[in-house]
Amino acid sequence: MNPVKALESHGQAVWLDFLARGFVAKGDLKKLIDTDAVKGVTSNPAIFEKAIGSSDEYDAPIAQALKSGDKSPADLFEYIAVEDIQHAADVLKPVYDMMKGDDGFVSLEVSPYLANDTKGTVAEAERLWSSVKRPNLMVKVPATPEGLPAIQQLIGEGISINVTLLFAQKTYVEVAQAYLSGLEKYVAGGGDPSHVASVASFFVSRIDAQVDKQLDDRIAKANDPSEKARLKDLKGKVAIANAKLAYQEYLELFAGPRWEKLKAKGAKPQRLLWASTGVKSKDYRDTLYVEELIGKNTVNTVPPATLDAFRDHGEVRDSLEENVEDAKKVLADLAKTGISLDAITTHLVEDGVKLFADAADKLYGAVAHKRATSLGGGIGAQKLALGDGITKKVATSTEEWRSQAKIRRLWHKDKSVWTGSDEDKWLGWLNSAFGEKAKLADYNDFANWVKAQGFTDAVVLGMGGSSLGPEVLAQTFAKVSGFPKLHVLDSTDPAQVRAMGAAVKIATTLFIVSSKSGGTTEPNVMKNYFFEEVTKAVGADKAGGHFVAITDPGSSLEKVAKTQKFARIFHGDPTIGGRYSVLSPFGLVPAAAAGVDLAKLLDLTLSMVRSCGPDVPPAENPGVQLGLAMGNAGLDGRDKVTILSSKKIADFGAWAEQLIAESTGKDGKGLIPIDGETLGEPSVYGTDRFFIDLRTSGEDDKGHDDKLDALEKAGHPVARIVMPSIDHLGQEFFRFEIATAVAGSILGINPFNQPDVEAAKIKTRELTESFEKTGALPPETPVVSSKEADLYTDDSNAELLKKAGANSDLTSWLKAHFRRVTPGDYVALLAYVERDGAHIDTLQQMRMAVRDKKKVATCAEFGPRFLHSTGQAYKGGPDTGVFLQITADDAKDLAIPDYRASFGVIKAAQARGDFGVLTDRNRRALRVHLKGDLKAGLAVLDKAITAALN
Incomplete structure (x- = not known):
């Protein structure tokens, strides 16, 4: 048988x-x-x-x-x-x-x-x-x-x-x-x-395998032949x-x-x-x-x-x-050898759990791979070319993350993935896309109301995370018929505030006041200004109907919104920090107001959320892989994350810049994001770069691709991401959020706090409170004064610059300042002027001159916008920054209702507060204050920079 x-x-x-x-x-x-x-x-x-x-x-x-x-x-x-x-x-x-x-x-x-x-x-x-x-x-x-x-x-x-x-x-x-x-x-x-x-x-x-291994060790050490025989006789018998x-x-x-x-x-x-x-x-x-x-x-x-x-x-x-008594004797004899069967079985349970988990990792990895293959063009493709050194480090980190279940622990909100402080309180963004999809009916109701009101424009009044996400949406998606055109204002520069007022029809504009805490200065003063303008245009009884608020529950903004009878109040999630909030009401309310198809956006976003989920092993997890690459590249000295965004998604880099800088730049560590630099030949770059190239499918540019290929061949790590379409934008928001959180773990920091942003706020608050009391900002003395500009810095910087050749003219100070730039540094131009096309071009021209001459990374930022973004990394990140702050006289100031201080005064206080923290942290910082006509002043500065670099 x-x-x-x-x-x-x-x-x-x-x-x-x-x-x-x-x-x-x-x-x-x-x-x-x-x-x-x-x-x-x-x-x-x-x-x-x-x-x-x-x-x-x-x-x-x-x-x-x-x-x-x-x-x-x-x-x-x-x-x-x-x-x-x-x-x-x-x-x-x-x-x-x-x-x-x-x-x-x-x-x-x-x-x-x-x-x-x-x-x-x-x-x-x-x-x-x-x-x-x-x-x-x-x-x-x-x-x-x-x-x-x-x-x-x-x-x-x-x-x-x-x-x-x-x-x-x-x-x-x-x-x-x-x-x-x-x-x-x-x-x-x-x-x-x-x-x-x-x-x-x-x-x-499995029991015999473990017992026999220990028996073999004892047999090898035994000298008595009879003892060896007794030990050998136990092999293959214990499990039975x-x-x-x-x-x-x-x-x-x-x-x-x-x-x-x-x-x-x-x-x-x-x-x-x-x-x-x-x-x-x-x-x-x-x-x-x-x-x-x-x-x-x-x-x-x-x-x-x-x-x-x-x-x-x-x-x-x-x-x-059979032979039950013999079985008892086998176990008794085993105990006499000193081998503990209890210890072995305890270990085997622990090992069995691990082996099953390892098998599950392989299983879910196989399913994830086949899912991605089946979805094909439904998910943005990612290709990493990191060079042998970083590739090996990423492979090691990948296995560490897998064996230690770190992606599952991240999703389970385990703060030990980072520093063990309060990270677990700031992970609401992980599930925000799922939560917001459940609220689509409310968003659709709001969108229909906006359309029915006949608004021609919608303006987001916010800063940092409250503004940069909506700005990407406004710049990426075309205006939808029947819906207002979406704008973003994130400045206290009086010319920029005035320009926004002129660009929209006040009487038919919806203002979206966006502030997580509700107490942020910029959105509050912008709200005061435009609430009065709307009141003038439509009357006090109707003004509130032109405003909606996005804020955390119970904030001061919510109270104001109720008092002033705002049309709607949307609550943010207190467990989501501002820079991670784009897939929450802070990003989706403006998108809904502009008629963006949120159902489509969220459905496509959720494909990336699933691809980066807790059940996707690190090797198959695109967000984790990008984060491990960023983090390990940073540890390897390639900490200047250079973001290259194609024409259709050109503004994405500004959002990613904020996310990366504010999340990782602290405790003297961090990644410095570089947005907006024109791609150059390998010869203009040092060995501190990590390139991320982001584009939509079909945006082919052979010249651009040739330069990327050349950078790869020269040994620079390059990440290429190709979005299927702009509708997949939400996928990239989430990919970069996961990647930044993972990079923070690799760097050993808390990616959800911003300790150094608050320092600048405190100094700004002190200055504005002084103005409210006295009617003037505290006096300051320039180190050099000329007809065109005044120069400011602290005593320590001034002494060092003078020793380096700075004398009575602007060019000499700039020359001495730029001499302090060494390989691995970055130069940041921080301009507290109106952010318009002409000024963007001017700053771009200046930065490119610095990059090409000094072969270092450059940043071109506008204040106070960057204070809630890269400002954290500049003050709390690695001491590799060389800063040139640019301030100017305002041609025409602008009063703020209910404030003694004007927009110009607040901007000046913010600039001085920012600069004060930089110098307090012993950063290499110089401030140029341009006098008179701004255009002429910038031309003088541009000329001086060119001369200083030669």
Whole structure:
């Protein structure tokens, strides 16, 4: 007789430790049921990974599953796994029916990531049970300390459980007790226990593998031949002895009054199942763990190779109850050697959890890869060319992040991923896209109201995170018919405020006052100014109807908005910091007002969210990979993240600049983002650059590509990202948010605070309060004064510059200042003037002259806008910045209602506060204050910079 089938007559069921879609569909499982009397099937992540990752068998099912909507890799795997389990369960259902529920089961494992999470295990097991909807399903739950109460609860709910990762007899007893207690609870609640089944999967070969290794160590050290012989005699015997004694426990546990009472109600005993029965040593017979563990009412789950071997030459006998006393002696003799079986089994449980998690990582990685392939152009493509050195460091970090479950920990808001301070309080942005999608009806209602009001313009009044995200949207998306044109104002420069007022029709403009805290100076004074202008245009009773507020609940802005009867108040999430808020009301309210299709934007964004999710291993996770590249490049000295944005998404760099600088530039560390530099030849760059090139599909530029290729060949790390279209903009917001958070972890900083931004605010507040009291800002003395300009710096900088040749003219000071620039530094031009096209071009001309001459990174920023952005990195990041602040007389100031200070005064206070912090931090800083006509003054400065560089 077929030895496999012969096991049936000895009371043992054979289950197959293998499952694949084609295996079931082609009838191979049915054949084994018929020829070998196979009575069950088990699955695990390693089995599924092999089936999914090593063939194209699942490509079509994955593509089909995605047709009904995008899914995360975990949800996608569960979708196809449930189908496979259902198909296998249906094939085994005749066995289940014939044996009246005693056998014919298929096992599906809860996520190995939940091995130490009781509540999570229970919830997932309940969901799997409900999803599969087959009476012959067993849900696999590990016998960890956290798994035991889950097992009891699930049995108590009438769910059949395969208890896995059992190694120790003591733990087996606890598992059986949990099963009995669960049954008693189920019966007490009126349940019929005849429908509940369970097996306790006792792992075998792994024990011998560990014991034999320790025995070999002792054999090698033993000098006495008889001692060597005694040690050798224990090899290959401990696992079987351990299992035999566990079976003796089984016989006692499922006998006696307690069990008989349950049995009378129809309960089934929890069978022992021998798992890990594939032989791991070539020294042993390949059918060892089947032949020596044959006994009544047990199960042996075997991999296909072991099944084939036993069918070919297996020997069948009632072996499980043989030589029980000898089994006891084997374990006693093992204890005498000093080898602790308890320590080994404890380690094996921990190692088993890790191995299953490792297998799950590979599984989800395989699913993530096939998902991305199937989605094709639905997700922005990313290609990293980092050079050998950084590539190796990223590979090391990738494995560290995988083995330490850091992406899952990040998503679970574990602050130890960073510095262990308060990072867990600032991670609401991770799920904001999901949350905002649930509020689409409210956004649509708001958009319809805006359209019905006939607004011609919508102006966001905000700073930093409240303004830069909406600005990208305003610059990227074309005006939608019937909706207002979207503008952003983030300046206290009187000329810029006045220009915005002239660019819109006040009487038909919607003003969106955006401030997370509600107490930020800039949006508040801008609101005061435009509220008065609107009141003049439409009357006091209607003015509030032209304003909406976006702010955190309970803020001072919310109170003002209620008092002034704003049309709407949208609440931000207090757990989302400003620079991470673009996919929250701070970005989506302006987008809705402008008629942007938020449903489309969010759906496409969520594809990237899923691609960067907790179930996507680091190697397949685009956000993590970009972040690891940025972080490791920074540690390698390539800390100038140069962002190159194509024409269609040209403003994206300004948003990314803020995100990266404010998140990473602190504690003397950080990445310095460089936005807006024209791409040059390799010769104009030092060895401190990391390039990120972002474009939309179809925006081909051969000249640009040739320069990127040349940079790559010269050894510069380059990341290329190609968005399918501008509609996929939200994907890049999220990719960069994840990447920045990951880079912060690599750098060892908290990417969610901004300690040095507050320092400038304090100095500004002191200056404005002084003005409110006295009517003037405190006097200051220039180090040099001329007809065209005054120069300011602190005593320390002044002394050093004078020693370097600075004398009585502007050019000499600039020359001395630029002489302080060394390789690896960056030069930042910080201009507190109107941000318009002409001034942007002028600053650009200046910076490019500096870059090309000094071969260092350059920044061209407008104040006070940059204070809520790159200002953090300039003050708190690495001391590699050389700063030239540019201020000027205002041709015409602008009063602020309810303030004594004007816009010009506040801007001046902000500039002086900013400069004061720079010098307090011993930064290399020089301030040029231009007098008279601004255009003429900038021309003088440009000429002086050119001369200073020569």
